[in-house]
Amino acid sequence: MSDPPRSSRPELHPAEEIRLIAGAKHGDHGSFEELVDRYMGKAMTVARAYVRNREDALELAQEAFYRVYRSLDRFREGEAFAPWFYRILRNTCLNWLDKHKKRRHASLDAPIGGDPDGAPMSHADPSTVRPERQVEQSEEQRMLRAALDRLPLIHREILLLRHFQDLDYASIAQVLDIPIGTVMSRLFHARRKLKEALDAYMEGRK
Amino acid sequence: MSEVQPGEAPATERQLLLTAWLDGELDPAERARFERMLAEDPELAADAAAQKELIDLTRSLSVLEPTEAEMRRFWASFYNRTEWQVAWILLLLGVAGLLGEGLYLLISSALSWTVKAAVLSTLSGGALLIWNTARLKMRTSRFDRYRGVMR
Helix, strand or coil: CCCCECCCCCCCCHHHHHHHHHHHHCCCHHHHHHHHHHHHHHHHHHHHHHCCCHHHHHHHHHHHHHHHHHHHHHCCCCCCHHHHHHHHHHHHHHHHHHHCCCCCCHHHHCCCCCCCCCCCECCCCHHHCCHHHHHHHHHHHHHHHHHHHCCCHHHHHHHHHHHHCCCCHHHHHHHHCCCHHHHHHHHHHHHHHHHHHHHHHHHHHC | CCCCCCCCCCCCHHHHHHHHHHCCCCCHHHHHHHHHHHHHCHHHHHHHHHHHHHHHHHHCCCCECCEHHHHHHHHHHHHHHHHHHHHHHHHHHHHHHHHHHHHHHHHHCCCCHHHHHHHHHHHHHHHHHHHHHHHHHHHHHCCCCCCCCCC
16 A cells, blocks of 8 residues: 555543543534544554454444444543443444454454554654664564464453553453453453563563 | 463462552552562562563554545545435435325225235335345445445
């Protein structure tokens, strides 16, 4: 694909997010578009954990935003947007997997975060990174993606929600519909599994 | 699904505390108690350092980003889809009203029952065909990854 990826969008300040959601709820298309713009990359990355390729991840992220748009009147102002949104996205992805009968296999062969089909990713500006560091970073990303690929789906999703989306335990519990104690133990097992998968690589870095 | 896979030991309280500490989820009293444990136990401190390194590494995962063209296509289809749904609702309401009134006029008219039956059969067949085609299109096009491809 020759079309370049958009550059990464900066994190939304909570007050700004509340303002955008309130605007979107009252029919301001600009606010909704800004909200989509800020969340689209993250949504695609999370969706990528569930499905096999970037194109489906894009489609599912878009479908989730469409569902958000239709349900905005049911969203209670003052609540956090991210857990509500990721719950909709997760349900969209799980429905898709059920429909395509892939849920059983998702833990075995769904690569995440990366781009095996040659699709664009956002990266640090190459001009500011030394070539040898670029190689190291690319190798790190490859190893990390390969290690994550080997984890079961329940571990991949919780690691992404915690490490990548930075959701707290209460929000993760809300997204996954599990108790906070289960969030903690699932994170522990997910990290242990990831560490095992990465051990050889981590040793090599020392 | 069980958190513990076959052959795995369940997490101990200390391991769960370490997990919560790494995520900043302990209250101040619990955190102070755990940090005293860390200071007194080199093995626990080494485990904490290794897990911290792991977390930092996973945080470096690249974000997928759509291209500008993909976003333009998304917004075009997004508003089309909204308008398309409103249009369908209006159309169906209109058709339902016209059909109801038409059926009433047809049944109460002086036409023979053969003609009435033929008109009803034609309308039912047409409606069934439209429904069948629309359902097939909805089921196949939603996740057709090639639908934006120029042929």
